[in-house]
Amino acid sequence: MLNCIIIDDEQFSVDAILKYIELLPKLYVVAIYNNPLKALENVTLENNIDLIFMDIDMPFLSGIELAKALRPKTQKLIFTTSHSKYAFDAYEVEGDAYLLKPFSFGKFSMTINRLFPNETVAKIPEISHGDDYFMVKNKEEDLRIVKVGYKEVIAFESSQNYLKIHLANNKVLTVYLTIKDILELLGSRDEFKQFHRAFVISTDCINYIEGNIVKMNNNLSFTVGESYRENFTSYLSGKLLKTSRKR
Incomplete structure (x- = not known):
């Protein structure tokens, strides 16, 4: 059993780490501190x-300053932060790992296994999948594992530290994943496209397109992102019927 402490002034970040720790039975949380002092x-x-x-990045005392005092009191120290700019400072105070928020469960578990190779830390994937479906843990149902057919999905939407999965039956699943996790899951499934930083959609479920606005079957809509315009135009040129009639 590995005794752990979480120090983070943002409760939603603490909750995210706790959800991951629940999946690793060798980790035991001894204490949680929202105040670094x-x-x-x-x-x-x-x-x-x-x-x-x-x-x-915490009030009163930064994690870098706090690490100078607490580093001798722990075997390993993992910095969890939204800012990449502190990476060198973390190295200077002998941080063992640096996880950029929001990080996936896969990244989290691999880091733990790397730091404690002699401990048997279970690797429980946040997503498991077959040929026609995948399975996720729904936050709104106390992490109940839900089976989702690819054909049921209208869109994946990034929402702060979570991901919403919009389904054809108007149900919305909330999971602790990132758009990057979803793109890795979808692989070469050609019906899913990303035309916006926060959305991956099923093109089978597009209701209509008006200019740069895409409207889905469930009334979800978004404007095509600037950096995705080329891919969007390429998609349209391959799908849009054009007349062969001479003008």
Whole structure:
């Protein structure tokens, strides 16, 4: 069993790490601190800490400053942050890993296994899939595992630290995944396209296109992103019927 501490002033980030820890039975959370000053005051060698998850950009005391005091009190230190600019500072205070939010469960579990290779840390995928379907854990149903057919999906929508899966029956699943995770899952499935930073859609479920606005069958709509215009135009040119009649 690996004793862990989470230090992060944002509760939603703490909740995200806790969800991942639930999937790894070898990790045990000893304490959670939303205030870095409380962590500085309370974390001691007597806590027998194996691993600290620590945010960097926190009020009163940054994670980099806090690490200088707490690094000798833990075997391993993982920085969890939304900012890549602190990577060198993290190295300077002997951070063992640097996870950029939002990070996937795969990245999380691989990091734990790398730091503790002699521990049997289970690898439980956040997504499992067959030929015609995949399975995810729905946040709105207490992480119940839900089977989803690819043909049921209208769109995947990035929403803060979560991902919404819009289905043809008007149900919306909320999962802790990223657009990158979904693109890896979909692979070469040609019916799914990304025309916006926050959306991956099933082109089979497009209702209509008006200019740069795409309207889906469930009334979800978005404007094609500037960096996706070329791919969008290429898609349209391959699908849009044109007359052979001479003008």
